[in-house]
Amino acid sequence: MMQLEFVTVDVFTDRRFGGNPVAVVRNGEGLTSAQMQSIAGEFNLSETTFVLPPKDEAHTAEVRIFTPKAELPFAGHPNVGTAFAVARSGSAFGRALGDRLLFEEKAGLVPVDILKDGASIVGARLTAPQPLSRGDNAPVDIVAAACGIAADDIETRHHLPCVASCGTAFIFAELKTRQALTQAQPRGDIFSANFPIGGATGIHLYVLDGAEGIDAEGIDIWTRMFAPLHGVPEDPATGSANVALVGLLASLRSEPDLSLQVRIAQGVEMGRPSLLEASADKRGGQVVETRIGGRCVPVMSGAIEI
Numbered sequence: 001m002m003q004l005e006f007v008t009v010d011v012f013t014d015r016r017f018g019g020n021p022v023a024v025v026r027n028g029e030g031l032t033s034a035q036m037q038s039i040a041g042e043f044n045l046s047e048t049t050f051v052l053p054p055k056d057e058a059h060t061a062e063v064r065i066f067t068p069k070a071e072l073p074f075a076g077h078p079n080v081g082t083a084f085a086v087a088r089s090g091s092a093f094g095r096a097l098g099d100r101l102l103f104e105e106k107a108g109l110v111p112v113d114i115l116k117d118g119a120s121i122v123g124a125r126l127t128a129p130q131p132l133s134r135g136d137n138a139p140v141d142i143v144a145a146a147c148g149i150a151a152d153d154i155e156t157r158h159h160l161p162c163v164a165s166c167g168t169a170f171i172f173a174e175l176k177t178r179q180a181l182t183q184a185q186p187r188g189d190i191f192s193a194n195f196p197i198g199g200a201t202g203i204h205l206y207v208l209d210g211a212e213g214i215d216a217e218g219i220d221i222w223t224r225m226f227a228p229l230h231g232v233p234e235d236p237a238t239g240s241a242n243v244a245l246v247g248l249l250a251s252l253r254s255e256p257d258l259s260l261q262v263r264i265a266q267g268v269e270m271g272r273p274s275l276l277e278a279s280a281d282k283r284g285g286q287v288v289e290t291r292i293g294g295r296c297v298p299v300m301s302g303a304i305e306i
């Protein structure tokens with residue numbers, strides 16, 4: 001009989017029961033992939049992480065990430081929440097921790113900086129494990145149908161719906177109005193019949209501040225993410241999508257060199273408002289680094305016997 005210690009953390013929020021919850025199993029060594037997947041299905045959160053001893057002692061830990069239905073190579077809010085939980089414990093696998101953690105993941109190494117308010121650990125900020133990559137465009141009509149909106153709701157002046165990734169691929173579609181974003185609803189039948197497209201099974205919709213229907217101080221972008229094929233009809237906060245989004249937006253700018261910083265709201269329509277702070281550095285016309293972070297709140301702790 002194994003006893004697994006877990007905590008849950010609300011990520012990208014400063015208040016309990018906001019943001020996006022993640023379950024962190026702090027001693028996952030010895031579990032099979034099938035057992036991890038079953039535990040993730042039991043939690044039934046958008047993601048559950050398992051902290052394992054690192055393969056390289058120079059790193060903090062290996063982290064594996066599961067949705068209720070599949071393992072992911074990289075994800076944003078699970079990394080932020082896992083780093084917050086590990087940092088609060090003070091050590092990992094017998095070693096004291098500093099203010100930067102380094103996680104081994106299937107997408108590569110993920111550096112995560114711990115955010116503090118004085119001596120208190122309040123959150124984390126990750127650097128994406130892979131540079132921005134942009135794939136094929138996705139059909140406007142299929143993206144619109146999958147999200148329950150009209151094709152005319154999609155803004156195509158800046159880019160067509162397209163696949164992009166900094167470790168996990170999503171389809172990105174800009175909408176014209178906040179109203180269209182609010183009215184969107186995932187259509188599981190359309191997803192099942194048409195996805196994945198270009199390796200992406202999730203759609204990330206966004207509206208830029210200044211578009212019709214937006215009046216909110218301090219928010220640059222409003223987003224929603226649908227991934228029903230991964231058991232996530234809608235996600236309250238998607239770090240892996242938003243870290244690629246800030247990179248995509250930087251790549252579309254005409255300046256060859258810039259540092260772009262944005263504040264992103266997600267989860268509002270779900271009643272779990274989240275605030276994500278994202279940034280991208282562009283040098284010589286290429287996006288060279290993307291980051292995303294935010295505050296976290298501990299919620300639950302307990303044990304699983306298996």
